[in-house]
Amino acid sequence: MGSRVIMPFRTDWKFVEGNYTGAEKTDYNDGHWRDLHLPHDWSIEKSFDPHMPYGGNQAYLPRWSVGWYRKHFNVEPSSPKQRVYIQFDGIHSNSEVWLNGHFVGKRPYGYVSFQYDLTPYIRWDEENVIAVKVDNTLLPPDRWYSGAGIYRNVWLIYTDYLHITEWGTYITTPEISPDEAKVSARIQVSNHYAHAVECTIMTEILDSQGQLKGKIENRITLAGLESEEIEQKTRVLEPELWSPDHPVLYEAQMTIYCDNTEVDRYRTPFGIRKVILDSQKGLLLNGSSLKLKGVCIHHDLGCLGAAYHDTAMKRRLEKLKEMGCNSIRFAHNPMAPELLDLCDQMGFLVVDEAFDKWKSLSYEHLYDEWWEKDLEAMLVRDRNHPSVLMWSVGNEVENQGQPSMLNMLEQLVAFCHKKDPTRPVTCALEPHNTPISLHDGPIEAKVEHTKLLAQRVDVLGLNYQEQWYEHYRAAMPDTLILGTETFPYYRGKDNRVKGYLSLNPWFDVANHDYVIGQFVWSGIDYLGETSHPSKGWSSGLIDTCGFRKPVSYLQQSLWSDQPVVHIAVFNDHMKSEYNPTWTMHWKSPTMEDHWTFPEYAGKLIRLVTFTNCESVELIVNEESYGERKLTDYPNHLILWELPYMPGKIRAIGRNGNQQVCEHELTAAGLPYALKLEADRAMLPADGHEISHVEVTVIDQHGIVVPNQDVDLSFELHGDGRILGIDNGDLTSDEPYKGKERRTHRGRCLVIVQSGDVAGELLLQASADGELQGEVSLKVE
Secondary structure, three states: OOOEEEEEOOOOEEEEEEOOOOOOOOOOOOOOOOOEEEOOOOOOOOOOOOOOOOOOOOOOOOOOOEEEEEEEEOOOOOOEEEEEEEEEEEOOOOOEEOOEEEEEEOOOOOOOOOEEOOHHHHHHHEEEEEEEOOOOOOOOOOEEEEEEEEEEEEEEEEOOOEEEEEEEEEEEEEOOOOEEEEEEEEEEEEOOOOEEEEEEEEEEOOOOOOOEEEEEEEEEOOOEEEEEEEEEEEEEEEOOOOOOOOOOOOOEEEEEEEEOOOEEEEEEEEEOEEEEEEEEOOEEEOOOEEEEEEEEOOOOOOOHOOOHHHHHHHHHHHHHHHOOEEEEOOOOOOOOOOHHHHHHHHOOEEEEEOOOOOOOOOOOHHHHHHHOOOOOOOOHOOOOOOOOEEEEHHHEOOOOHHHHHHHHHHHHHHHHHHHHHOOOOOEEOHHHHHHHHHHOOOOHHHHHHHHHOOOOOEEEEEOOOHHHHHHHHHOOOOOEEEEEEEOOOOOOOOOOEEEEEEOOOOHHHHHHOOEEEEEEOOEEEEEEOOOOOOOOOOOEEEEEOEEEEEHHHHHHHHHHHHHEEEEEEEEOOOOOOOOOOOHHHHOOOEEEOOOOHHHOOOOOEEEEEEEEEOEEEEEEOOOEEEEHHHOOOOOOOOEEEOOOOOOOOEEEEEOOOEEEEEEEEEOOOOOOEEEEEEEEEEEEEEEEEOEEEEEEEEEOOEEEOOOOOOOOEEEEEEOOEEEEOOOOOOOOOOOOOOOEEEEEEOOOEEEEEEEOEEEEEEEEEOOOOOEEEEEEEEEE
């Protein structure tokens, strides 16, 4: 017998694109296949194809093919009674798995995690071959870029024949007070022995410092070849409560002993927090009122495509945290489990969403057979995360209000309540999927229609319907509303969806207790859901490089408790991001946050200062243009118009007479050099970890030159590789893999990955042999 071992299973895979007969067999010759490490997205490696079918959905990156992965590995048993599992965090999509020529299983949905028992087919102390077929030929695809392949992490798990089932723990805290929190642990235990086994199951509750805070153990007997769920209860004295501002975690450590020998140990991080949905007061977290200041995100990581990388995702979340964001809606599918770990640790509340359109897309032919399995996979995997506030069973589903849709909604919500009765359930509802007669019809009919939907969910999730909140609430005085999608700059107007006002939708949250929050569409630009020449959605608060846009500071001024002031200049001459006509109302005015505008010499220039301060003073070249009070600008857009003069502009934010923050911009001169800055100057020699290198064109004073873009070439010296390269311009036809990129507004991003050898990585950049720059990374 032996305790659990979890091993990353991502190195030394072989891959080939194409459908090869017999590739699942052990003796198949894969010697000519490509060697690679996981996670892997084969679509992001390709050139853009403007003529591909459904190209706008998939960023014009071809993925309509079959791919095969194979890995040769040995298993040396630590005991004769050991079980071996493989866990895939996500494969897109329609995957089938074989071990040593034996079919292990299939999974059509590309976004859920799943596990297979390899034990019956393992060859102990011999070479084993696992083969994975990924079939992306089914059309139509998702509405956004999905990627292709084994794009999340893979794990090999060794357990005793007696062990806790994967995702088999369920931690709840049914009673919480300042003095103590009662903790309930439900534990699924599997006995793969043919005979009954007597054992002790002990659960220890550890705080963030590893100190023991609670303990309980039971002696049980499990029948042979059976699974059983047991419940253990303990308490934590003077608990520290989890919240976005204080994301403190505990760990439940479950251990199984047989004859005083440890045979399995399973760790479950969790948080203690108290959530109340009050029909009058809104959302209360740990007794305090809380508004969800949220964004929607898709799963791609820009130039990395769908291939998940924890460091890249953490960098993005740090940018969201900067602007005061405290919540994220996963659009529109379960995400990588590591993302939820980050949300637990960094303090983000999550709306965890299972499906998009239900039956309208590629899921249609699978739905009746698989929806329970896929929904359960999300629920049992994610239910211990304190970050998960709410489940969402769908987004913008068709036939809203029709009997078939209402019936399915009831089934999905009831299933969530059965598996996890501790969390509310919503479904994101969009007005264009209502009957045509309701689009611009009388508000009374729209209200009656929405009542049918609200009765079947715990929180009414609405996309782009702020203009009707008050009507809904008047008709349903006990219903709480959540803006599951809102515009990033404008608000819907009157009784129309596409008419809009320059009043941000956040005010519909702040001014109504029954509206518990908003999720801006979108927090980060993403690939897909567009039309040529664009490759993706460009109306986010952050671009695909992770660079914040000026409009993100408007959101920060609305959300953040810390003083902020930021200058954004309206530039009618600026090349705007391409947006299909149907997306124009997500777009904010063309704004830039620099002060290099020679085209405005001698002309008036318009700008805005985003702030949460009481007043802002604007100073240009030491000349004051006066002080303006925020109370005179109820939409938080303090507007200015003044003659453009090169030099320096400064905005000073004050509360009362005290200066609390400022923002300064300086006009740039001619390009002089390239500046390379790495977010991580030291990397482990593990062949996996990455550093983001921001590359900017600067003048002789170090000011970014935003208006003279250049073509850059890169060379990396040392044991490593350039994993991806991007400039945030979604209209660019340059591939994400390579060694060249044109800057966009004076900058671009290079992602460098370490190799397996310690030493130094030197990234050099040049432009036409004139501009030079470099950065050194240490690998150890």
